[in-house]
Amino acid sequence: MSFRDRNNGVSGRSVLTSPISDEPFLDADGTLSLALLTRMRNYGIFQFTACLCLYGVALFLMPLLAPVLHAESEGMVKTDLPSTKLGGSGSASEDFAAAGALAESGETEKAVASYRAIVKYYPESKTAPDAQFQLAKVLQQKGDLEGAFKAYQYLLLKYPQTSKFEDSVAEEITIANAFLKGAKVKFLGIPMVPSMEKAEEMYRAILKTSQYSKHAAITQFNLGLAMEKQGKAQEAIATYQKLLDKYPNSSACDDAQYQIGYVYQRLGMTGKSQDLSALKESQNNYQDFLIQYPNSEKMRQAGENMKTMVSKESGDTLRIARFYDFSKDFKAATIYYNDVIRRFPQSQDATAAKTRIDELKALYGEDTLRVGQERPETGERLVQRRRLQAQVESSALANYDGPSRKDIVGEELSAPRPQMKGDMRDTKPIPLNEPPPQAPVQKTPVTP
16 A cells, blocks of 8 residues: 655654545554544445446346347347348348448448348348348358358258259358368367368258258268268268269269279278278279269279279288298198189289299198098099989979988988976986995805
8 A cells, every 4th residue: 555745734744644534544652543444444345345336237237238249140240239220221122232232342241230130120021031142142252151151051941942042052062162171160260270070060061951952962972071081981981872872863973983982992901991891892882883984084093993902902812821821821821822813813913822832832742732621532422422412402392203302311310309397396306226235245265
């Protein structure tokens, strides 16, 4: 606390006084003034009470000032309170024209406020859908992509019969594509980081409000791309497949079929799959693509991708064969070597597999590498087994007229069926029957 000097009428002496009163800081005996302390305490209570009253007045006035901040579907935007006549015209069409003039002259904020006011005060007029569409366009041109998207969504939900329906869907796709290409999500008006999740969210919202639009198929395809970029491989494949099932006549079907094969290819080539099934699925989908869409511009790329996968698959199979070869399991190694030769006959891996099989035969003999029965059937036994099998199969026909199956294969004795216990007495333990006691046999000594 600061103090000031004041002359109390005594010559050559100054007394310290408080700034809140003329009471001296010290009494005549040099102690603190009790009156001054009482006034200081009362002064602090007064300050606290005044602040509390001002806070209560602010809480009371805030609901009265709330109309200054009004919210539409695209978020909270601070604007001036519009008059009931919106510029004095009192006509929605005239106010719409005035808002358009504001937008053309570069007064974006005023144009946005005018379009919002038209939708708010004339929601049932014919001008309201056009005002909402123009509001979204102005926000989009201003760079507020999220606000523009919400404005388009409000138009589609509030006025689904508008003539701007397809145009709004197309603009929504354009905004979502911007996020798909790396547009940054804004936080407090500041661009932060790119968000594939935002693109996915927007594509889903478009499909929810306009699943029968002429742009629905391309939206479904882009949704798959958004999932693919996030690493959601299986979800992306399901999304592409849904496009093929739901929109089979769309021009995006060939791209969807190609992407299914490509996603499976990436799974197999990057080693995320535990076996070669992903590469096999990729080849099957590429083959379907080549058959169903022979005029697609991606035909050449699909063929090159299949060659790459064939080389990868043959190399993987050869490595498996060499693993068993190193483990001295020559029969298993021979199986995989032969698989490479059979499936990829023109590849370098097939040549290497043939060379290694010949080396194993020379080292360990052909019998060591033979896979199958240890004792192959002779020709006579094989003919007899096949004849007996044919007779048994013929006897099973409905119009068969010959010896019975029993006469062919002989009598088959079936094992007796176990007897079921139906009485609780049957579950009692079997009593132990001890053998009867026997009389001791007296041994007589043998005379020499």
